[in-house]
Amino acid sequence: MPNNLIFFVPYHTGYAHVELIHSFASFADVHLFVYKWNPAQQIVRDYFSRSTNVKVHEFGIDTILAELAKQQQQQHRVVVLLTASMNYSLGQLQFRFFCTIQKNAPSIIDVYSTGHCMYGCQSCSHAHSHRLPITFTNYMRTKYLSSINSDRSADIIVCPSFSSEAAPYSLLSNKEIVEKIVAFTFPHAIKLHPLTFQNKNENNPMLSLSKLEQEHVDRFHTSKSILPNTQTNTLKLIEHARVLICDSDSSIPFEALYFNDHKHILVYELAEKHNVKDDRQKYFHVFHNVQQLTKLLERYFAGELECKTENSHQFFLEKYEEPDGKEIERLADVRQWMMNQLDLDQNFDAEKVKQGVKDQFQSSLTQMTLYALGEHTTAQIHILCYGDIDDVFHTLLENIAEL
Numbered sequence: 001m002p003n004n005l006i007f008f009v010p011y012h013t014g015y016a017h018v019e020l021i022h023s024f025a026s027f028a029d030v031h032l033f034v035y036k037w038n039p040a041q042q043i044v045r046d047y048f049s050r051s052t053n054v055k056v057h058e059f060g061i062d063t064i065l066a067e068l069a070k071q072q073q074q075q076h077r078v079v080v081l082l083t084a085s086m087n088y089s090l091g092q093l094q095f096r097f098f099c100t101i102q103k104n105a106p107s108i109i110d111v112y113s114t115g116h117c118m119y120g121c122q123s124c125s126h127a128h129s130h131r132l133p134i135t136f137t138n139y140m141r142t143k144y145l146s147s148i149n150s151d152r153s154a155d156i157i158v159c160p161s162f163s164s165e166a167a168p169y170s171l172l173s174n175k176e177i178v179e180k181i182v183a184f185t186f187p188h189a190i191k192l193h194p195l196t197f198q199n200k201n202e203n204n205p206m207l208s209l210s211k212l213e214q215e216h217v218d219r220f221h222t223s224k225s226i227l228p229n230t231q232t233n234t235l236k237l238i239e240h241a242r243v244l245i246c247d248s249d250s251s252i253p254f255e256a257l258y259f260n261d262h263k264h265i266l267v268y269e270l271a272e273k274h275n276v277k278d279d280r281q282k283y284f285h286v287f288h289n290v291q292q293l294t295k296l297l298e299r300y301f302a303g304e305l306e307c308k309t310e311n312s313h314q315f316f317l318e319k320y321e322e323p324d325g326k327e328i329e330r331l332a333d334v335r336q337w338m339m340n341q342l343d344l345d346q347n348f349d350a351e352k353v354k355q356g357v358k359d360q361f362q363s364s365l366t367q368m369t370l371y372a373l374g375e376h377t378t379a380q381i382h383i384l385c386y387g388d389i390d391d392v393f394h395t396l397l398e399n400i401a402e403l
Contacts (some may be wrong), residue, residue, distance in 0.1 A: 006031060006071050008080045008108075008187075010059060010094055010374070012206055014040030016194035017083045018232050020045060020114060022163060024081060025053040025138035027328040031067060037371060037378040059374040061144060062359065064101070064351045072107040074349070079337055082113040093372030100360045105348045110335055111330040118251035118318045119280075130334045131326045133320040136257065139235040140325035156188040157237050161247040162196055165207040171247050171268040172196075172213040174291040181245070182223050186301075190226045191237055192217065197229040205371060205378050238263075243300055245293070248256055248286070249280070257283055258311035258323070264305055266296050283308050283315065356393075 009021065012035050024030055025078075034041045034056060040056070048054040057063050071078055080098045091113055101110040118135050119228040121354070125206040146330035158181055163170040171177055181190065195207050196217045208216070218225055231237070238244060238256050242261060246252045248269035256265050257280070267284040274286075285308065287293045332338055361369055367385040370376065376384060 004076050005332075006076045006078050008064070008067075008098075009034065009083060009179075010098075011044060012038055012084060013092065013195060013204070014038075014197070015229050015232050019133065019138045020083060021048075021054060023134055023141075024328055025051070026137070026325075027332065028053075030054045032056045033064060033374075035059045035371070035374045036376060037179070037205055037374075037381065051377065055107060060355060061373070061375065064348075065105075065353060066104055068101075068107060069347065069350070071107070074106065077109045078105075078107045078335065079335075080108060080111045082111065082352070084206075085115075085117075086113045086360050087174065089337045089368050090372055093369055096360060097357065097372055099357050101353055104353045106355060107348075109162045110337060112335060120253045129320070130331060131320050132257075132334075134327045134331070135251070136258070136323035137235055137325055137327045139233060140323050142233075143236065143239075152188045154189040155240075155242040156184075156186065157186060157241040157244050158190045159234065159238075159244065159246040159250070160190075160192065160220075161250040161252070162193055162209055162213050163249070164210060168210055168212060169249065169270050169273055170213065171245075172216045173210065174268070174290070175216065177213075177268065177293060178216045178219055180290045180293065182219055184225070189223050189237065190220055190223055191221060191231065192229075192232055194229055194232070203378075205381075215240045242299075248273075248284075253284060253318070254280055254319075257309060257312035258316045260309065260311070260316075262307045263309050264296075264300055264307065265309060266293065268293075280315075283312050 007024050007028055007030045009024075009030060009032050011017065011032045012023050021032065030053060032044065032054060034044050036058060038044075045056045048056050057067065068078060070142060080102075081092045082091055084094055084099070086092055086095065094210045095111060095113060098108070098111045102111060114134060118129075142241070160171040160262065163165075168180060174269075196209060196213075210379050222277050227237075234252070235255060238252070239259060243264045244253065245266045246268070248267045253265050256263055265284045266278055267286050268401065269288065272286045275281075285296050285305070287296060321327075346360065361373065365383060365385075370384055
């Protein structure tokens with residue numbers, strides 16, 4: 001593990017990114033900066049409380065700059081990892097925020113968007129992946145540890161994604177299919193998306209779960225086959241599964257193609273949303289309704305369901321390199337994290353950095369910008385987004401008033 005490299009990560013979820021954090025922490029120490037508006041802040045603190053390689057802070061420009069100054073004094077290079085997808089506004093704003101800081105903080109050598117999924121999900125920026133399957137890194141490094149073996153593994157795994165109020169296209173939006181799964185009489189396990197686990201009184205503002213999907217999440221929780229949110233190693237579940245039921249707009253079905261062990265991947269999509277250019281489709285059994293799902297399962301139990309995943313591993317390798325648990329090392333080489341020669345003897349001007357952030361965002365202050373700047377809770381942001389712009393930044397960057 002290099003002793004002069006540090007990762008800074010702005011953190012906006014709970015368990016959803018812990019596997020990714022473990023992957024990077026295997027290479028260098030990680031500092032998480034958890035947003036004040038993130039309702040899972042205490043969960044994240046508790047989860048990493050015993051970690052020697054992961055430190056948790058509350059997000060704030062003063063906290064970030066103070067830690068940055070400390071790392072610079074120790075001649076440490078800092079890489080900022082953005083786990084929010086660049087396909088969404090939060091990821092884009094995070095990138096602008098940290099690039100603005102980087103202009104006046106020489107110890108930041110890179111601002112890199114890791115994304116949080118793989119090919120097949122609209123959140124994935126595959127072009128930025130360098131073909132490195134980072135999603136698999138921690139799985140490959142820990143796959144033989146008994147501590148992560150699930151005692152509730154099953155041949156049939158259900159891994160629904162989620163969509164939104166405006167675009168209710170996920171399996172979670174189909175009442176008949178949800179009821180069918182809850183009524184399954186054969187052994188199975190249900191692994192919900194980590195972001196669907198939340199305190200109803202403390203919603204994550206980055207989660208656009210529709211009312212209908214929330215009702216169906218609650219319905220799934222009545223099943224004895226539901227897996228806890230603390231089961232974060234989904235790849236371990238997929239490894240042992242024979243049948244995977246999931247959404248088309250998800251990286252889960254693609255990840256299953258890695259194993260090349262004759263799995264049956266049953267993928268849900270709306271008929272009108274079928275994409276003929278989706279090159280994954282030849283490996284999937286696609287269903288649009290509960291009747292089609294029922295027939296696929298009947299054929300599976302009768303031994304009559306065609307296996308479409310033969311040679312799927314080769315398709316996986318067309319998109320990514322072979323996973324071996326050393327993806328972060330190769331990423332460090334590609335991004336030249338260990339090669340740059342830096343002069344870190346001169347301290348940066350924190351006030352100049354703050355002014356740069358103000359200049360960058362003051363003319364385009366929106367509610368999402370306030371979330372990305374991370375100085376306030378959700379309730380405070382709801383007030384601030386309707387306030388006077390100068391007053392907002394006066395409070396935001398100078399911290400002389402409390403709401």
